[in-house]
Amino acid sequence: MMSTSLRINGRNWEVSALDERTLLIGPADKVDILSGIHETTKLLEQCDISEILDIIPAYQSIALVFDHVVIDVKDEIRSLQKQLSTEFSQISPPKKHEVLVCYELGLDWKEVESHTGLNREEIIKKHSETEYSIATMGFTPGFVYLEGMLASISTPRRQNPRTKIPAGSVGIGGSQTGFYGLESPGGWQIIGRTPNTYFRVGDYPPTPFSVGDKLRFTPISKQEFESLEQENRLS
Known part of the structure; x- marks a missing residue:
């Protein structure tokens, strides 16, 4: 399974293909995993990337469901990285x-x-x-x-x-x-x-x-x- 990495808000995420339309991202470091997943989920939601249909957080990872077939994981991640700021100044407080x-x-x-x-x-x-x-x-x-x-x-x-x-x-x-x-x-x-x-x-x-x-x-x-x-x- 091909994998690569994505950087979001100063943290590295390991990326792999879950199925033909879904990428799975998990924190490269294993420190404070759950809060990192919650924070990153909110950041991704705020970015409102049009080709991502759904963002599904779990205990160890986040699934990103795309509106198209992911042909090449690395190409998809390069495209996604361009749409993301590596540093976010503000995160919505929890309800x-x-x-x-x-x-x-x-x-x-x-x-x-x-x-x-x-x-x-x-x-x-x-x-x-x-x-x-x-x-x-x-x-x-x-x-x-x-x-x-x-x-x-x-x-x-x-x-x-x-x-x-x-x-x-x-x-x-x-x-x-x-x-x-x-x-x-x-x-x-x-x-x-x-x-x-x-x-x-x-x-x-x-x-x-x-x-x-x-x-x-x-x-x-x-x-x-x-x-x-x-x-x-x-x-």
Whole structure:
């Protein structure tokens, strides 16, 4: 596989072809990888390069999807480098989000309490008082992976995943927390649910979140959840 390098904002990125229309870039140095990916993703988005259809960040790399077949990786990178400034003076600050959660709708409290040795109130307090960073998004549309969860509430994924998790479910999977944008199968330990819809196919972009954004959970009652859910259905 042919590879070369690209320099963005003073940092070198190794580049390789992922498929005929996609290049994969990863940091040449392995220092502070995730924050570097978040920063570079925002910079690339701000550059608004017309031939790049999509920019997809992950934990170790960023995929650049082009509107044409990439014939020669090195030629493509030379062209891309000309369109990029090697130094950027300003990066948009991360957005901050509040996500309402009804912890009464958790499905796996018994498992989480048993593993952590904490009671429900203690877990809710730790989970909701932490400010998280959005690490990446996938494995299904709208699924949000968050970093920054306290180790004291880390809980392994379920041994037997569910075939159906309601949209908006908030869960813990190992050392991470996150939530489901759509109804889907899943193996995370569900501790609550948000009444709001954070993934809409007809919207552009379909989600209000970006990698690197900050997020906090705010507890609400089941009555508040049902009221907000009904409002959302009517809107």
